[in-house]
Amino acid sequence: xxxxxxxxxxxxxxxxxxxxxxxxxxxxxxxxxxxxxxxxxxxxxxxxxxxxxxxxxxxxxxxxxxxxxxxxxxxxxxxxxxxxxxxxxxxxxxxxxxxxxxxxxxxxxxxxxxxxxxxxxxxxxxxxxxxxxxxxxxxxxxxxxxxxxxxxxxxxxxxxxxxxxxxxxxxxxxxxxxxxxxxxxxxxxxxxxxxxxxxxxxxxxxxxxxxxxxxxxxxxxxxxxxxxxxxxxxxxxxxxxxxxxxxxxxxxxxxxxxxxxxxxxxxxxxxxxxxxxxxxx
Numbered sequence: 258x259x260x261x262x263x264x265x266x267x268x269x270x271x272x273x274x275x276x277x278x279x280x281x282x283x284x285x286x287x288x289x290x291x292x293x294x295x296x297x298x299x300x301x302x303x304x305x306x307x308x309x310x311x312x313x314x315x316x317x318x319x320x321x322x323x324x325x326x327x328x329x330x331x332x333x334x335x336x337x338x339x340x341x342x343x344x345x346x347x348x349x350x351x352x353x354x355x356x357x358x359x360x361x362x363x364x365x366x367x368x369x370x371x372x373x374x375x376x377x378x379x380x381x382x383x384x385x386x387x388x389x390x391x392x393x394x395x396x397x398x399x400x401x402x403x404x405x406x407x408x409x410x411x412x413x414x415x416x417x418x419x420x421x422x423x424x425x426x427x428x429x430x431x432x433x434x435x436x437x438x439x440x441x442x443x444x445x446x447x448x449x450x451x452x453x454x455x456x457x458x459x460x461x462x463x464x465x466x467x468x469x470x471x472x473x474x475x476x477x478x479x480x481x482x483x484x485x486x487x488x489x490x491x492x493x494x495x496x497x498x499x500x501x502x503x504x505x506x507x508x509x510x511x512x513x514x515x516x517x518x519x520x521x522x523x524x525x526x527x528x529x530x531x532x533x534x535x536x537x538x
Contacts, residue, residue: 392531400531401440406430407527408448408456415502418457418525419472427529429459431471432505438483441526442513445506448524455506455515457525463501466491482514489516496520 394405405427413421419429432438445456459472469477469489485507491499496518504523507513517523 392533394531398529399444401437403531404528405531406441406444408444409525409527410448412522412524414522415457415461415519418523419459422525422527425527425529427527428472429457430526430528431459431473431475432483438513441505442507449506452506455504455517455523457523458503458505458514460503460514461501461519462489463519466499466501469503484514488514491516 392400392403394400398405398407400406407422407425407427409418409421411418411421415429422428430441432441449455460469460477461472462469464470471477483505489500489503491501493499498518500516500518502517502519503514504517505513505526506515
């Protein structure tokens with residue numbers, strides 16, 4: 258330890274008086290002693306340690322910052338997935354609408370082409386018809402869509418009427434759409450002479466009562482029927498076996514199916530597919 262590091266000081270000690278012996282002598286009152294005090298190294302000011310504290314605080318806040326970033330990324334990922342799902346759904350809806358429009362467009366083309374082919378001869382140089390074939394019906398039959406219809410005025414029972422249709426390459430009509438029913442109504446409006454002047458169609462429940470079947474064996478769709486009011490009623494006033502066959506007729510579009518005894522004589526409607534006439538001169 259150097260001299261510069263030591264501080265000298267004089268210390269004066271005073272002896273306490275003894276109560277029992279009275280005053281002490283003056284020479285014994287004071288004792289001097291030399292004391293050496295080592296200087297301590299100066300301490301850095303408290304302000305210097307202050308800036309070090311935020312470093313520890315920053316270290317502790319790092320995990321919190323990372324967690325916040327992860328949460329934000331997850332939220333962005335969920336938003337992106339939702340947006341992608343919505344866009345995919347919209348695209349699928351648009352594609353479905355486009356497919357429906359294509360189908361409708363093709364059907365319109367077929368109908369327009371068919372009508373033009375009916376109006377003009379089907380020649381290979383006729384650009385209004387397909388180059389391979391045109392659809393047509395033979396004489397005495399009327400075309401609607403891809404089917405030909407014949408409205409027979411011969412009054413026969415249901416079975417005989419069906420036999421007559423089959424001899425001519427068809428069968429009693431099977432009505433499969435509202436448009437087809439409207440078409441038949443329009444034709445029958447001009448052919449019916451009286452309310453009972455109706456026409457057989459290919460529908461019967463003669464096999465099992467109440468189970469209506471078409472001539473091709475397919476069951477009647479109960480959600481798609483055109484029965485008249487309170488029909489079928491299966492009355493037995495003219496046949497003990499009831500009314501097991503269906504006929505159609507009426508004015509304007511309404512519910513125009515009626516059951517009738519299969520033995521009753523009625524006119525009939527036959528149908529068969531259109532013919533494909535090859536092109537050529």
